[in-house]
Amino acid sequence: xxxxxxxxxxxxxxxxxxxxxxxxxxxxxxxxxxxxxxxxxxxxxxxxxxxxxxxxxxxxxxxxxxxxxxxxxxxxxxxxxxxxxxxxxxxxxxxxxxxxxxxxxxxxxxxxxxxxxxxxxx
Numbered sequence: 001x002x003x004x005x006x007x008x009x010x011x012x013x014x015x016x017x018x019x020x021x022x023x024x025x026x027x028x029x030x031x032x033x034x035x036x037x038x039x040x041x042x043x044x045x046x047x048x049x050x051x052x053x054x055x056x057x058x059x060x061x062x063x064x065x066x067x068x069x070x071x072x073x074x075x076x077x078x079x080x081x082x083x084x085x086x087x088x089x090x091x092x093x094x095x096x097x098x099x100x101x102x103x104x105x106x107x108x109x110x111x112x113x114x115x116x117x118x119x120x121x122x
Contacts, residue, residue, distance in 0.1 A: 012061060016075055042057060
């Protein structure tokens with residue numbers, strides 16, 4: 001099964017990104033710098049030369065930030081590790097392979113495929 005997340009960068013929880021960085025023992029100074037760019041941000045929308053009121057942004061990584069793909073990948077890797085789906089398909093009932101926002105789920109049974117998808121979705 002191939003899974004392609006729509007608006008993947010927009011949907012990731014920023015606090016989970018920070019948690020994932022901590023799990024990988026990234027230098028705390030770097031984590032603090034990244035957190036400054038992610039947490040406590042607000043924005044406005046411009047429509048027909050008129051700005052909306054400010055609103056907080058709590059989800060997603062910035063689309064134009066070159067670090068966003070790496071942050072997203074680290075968070076996804078952390079999720080997959082917690083699901084314990086890595087390994088050889090011959091020794092496991094199922095496995096996942098991920099690249100950016102695309103995930104391949106390989107399973108030996110339909111039920112294992114369904115269970116894995118539901119687990120990933122949650």
